[in-house]
Amino acid sequence: MTTAGERLKTVRKRRDLTQRELADASGVSLSTLRRLEQGEQESSRMETWRKFAAALHVPTMTLVGQPDEEGAIPDTADRWDAVKKALNAPSGFREEEDEPPTPEGLTEALDALVPLYVGDRFSDLACVLPGLLRDVDALGPEGREVRVRLLQRVGWLMIQVREFGAAEDALHRSMDETRDRLQATETVNHLCWMLLRRGKLAEARELATKWADDAEPVRISRATPTELSxxxxxxxxxSAACVRDNRPGEAEHAMRLARAAGEAVGREYQIPQHLSGRTFGPLTVLLKTAENAQIIDRPDMVLRLGDKVQKITKAKSQRLRVRPTSNNWNRHLLDVADAHSKTGNYGMAVEKMQDILRRSPEWLPNQRFARDIVGRVIEERRTLTQDMRDLAISVRLPI
Structure with a gap:
């Protein structure tokens, strides 16, 4: 089985490029290129492979193949053992319970979890989810609806903390049980996100394209905000899968359609909680446009779009009743921090990441992208401030 480094070397030679020429064309250091081709370095970030792919005019996956899966953060992996055990436990009511669970009671319990998800309170969720999973399984057929919702939420969380095996189990169980087309579309949305985080770009693109085609309204003017979202x-x-796989035309086409959907919604809209509670609208599309700009290494574009986002959120502070979810907003701040670090404004990069750390201290450690940004800042600075040290500790970066 060929390695990614060997595939890189093969394609480079087909293009009749020297290592120096490819390094210059891609913007990746010659030393990194040499280590990858010689097998001294087995893997690299997807961003690096995308740069090589762009310079060689091939899809990213031509080089990467089937990438190694990035697992959970070691220091936090044990936290989810009880959730994974409950997720795969045999169904059936537990004899030791005083009162059997009911669909109504578990629906209320699930609704009560919303603040924990919104606040990125992962530790609290780790405590309450095992019991809820056992209870919804005990309900049997009458608990189908609440079980689908809970499995979706568990799947989302497991993706967030990089427990991909558990995420896949939860989401496939949710798909098996749902009878609602909109509910199934939301579950597939999570599956696509999981594939993106695992670097399985071709699978993510194919799955998302199929479901986007199926979900497209016959007439946009008659579609509900939920359907459009x-x-x-x-x-x-x-778009996210295509831009990462060096398919810029397809990425832009999908983004134009998403922009049209956002304009049809007309505002930031919160998808009903029984589906997901996530938001969609013109602002969400703008955040994801900035994310695409980060992927193609356009920090100038990221900063311009970031300024536009700031103006929108400030100008509509009294009217913007629905704001993007914490996950999407934090990802945008990471994109902006990355752009500042690449343009030499390390102080602003640290400021943006400190903002994330203050609001979502449990979210940041699960972002490998954050570790890369902090590492870049530390590498370029001779003297570290306390804020930089705090960030390094939070993302588990040795200093």
């Missing part, structure tokens, strides 16, 4: 999110997943 779910369609728009599938298009964003298509």
């Amino acid at each position: 779910l369609w728009g999110w599938m298009l964003l997943r298509v």
Whole structure:
């Protein structure tokens, strides 16, 4: 089985390029290129492979093949053992319970979890989810609806903390049980996100494209905000997969359609909680446009779009009742921090990441992108401030 480094070397030679020429064309250091081709370095970030692919005019996956899966953060992996055990436990009511669970009671319990998800309170969720999973399984057929919702939420969380095996189990169980087309579309949205985080770009693109086609309204003018939002999110997943796989034309086409869906919604809209509670609208599309700009290494574009986002959120501070989810907003701040670090404004990069750390201290450690940004800042600075040290500790970066 060939390695990614060997495939890189093969394609480079087909293009009749020297290592120096490819390094210059891609913007990746010659030393990194040599280590990869010689097998001294087995893997690299997807961003690096995309730069090589762009310079060689091939899809990213031509070089990467089937990438190694990035697992959970070691220091936090044990936290989720109880959730994974409950997720795969045999169904059936537990004899030791005083009162059996009911669909109504578990629906209320699930609704009560919303603040924990919104606040990125992962530790609290780790404590309450095992019991809820056992209870919804005990309900049997009458608990199908609440079980689908809970499995979706568990799947989302497991993706967030990089427990991909558990995420896949939860989401496939959710798909098996749902009878609602919109609910199934939202579950597939999570599956596409999981594939993106695992670097399985071709699978993510194919799945998202199929469901985006299926979810497209017959007439946009008659579609509900929920239908438009779910369609728009599938298009964003298509665009995200394509831009990472060095398919810029397809990425832009999908983003244009997502933009049209956002304009049809007309504002930031919160998808009903029984589906996901995520938001979609013109602002969400703008955030994802900035994310695409980060992927193609356009820090100037990221900063311009970031300024536009700031103006929108400030100008509409009294009217913007629905704001993007914490996950999407934090990802945008990471994109902006990355752009500042690449343009030499390390102080602003640290400021943006400190903002994330203050608001979502449990979210940041699970972002490998954050570790890369902090590493770049530390590498370029001779003297570290306390804020830089705090960030390094939070993302588990040795200093």
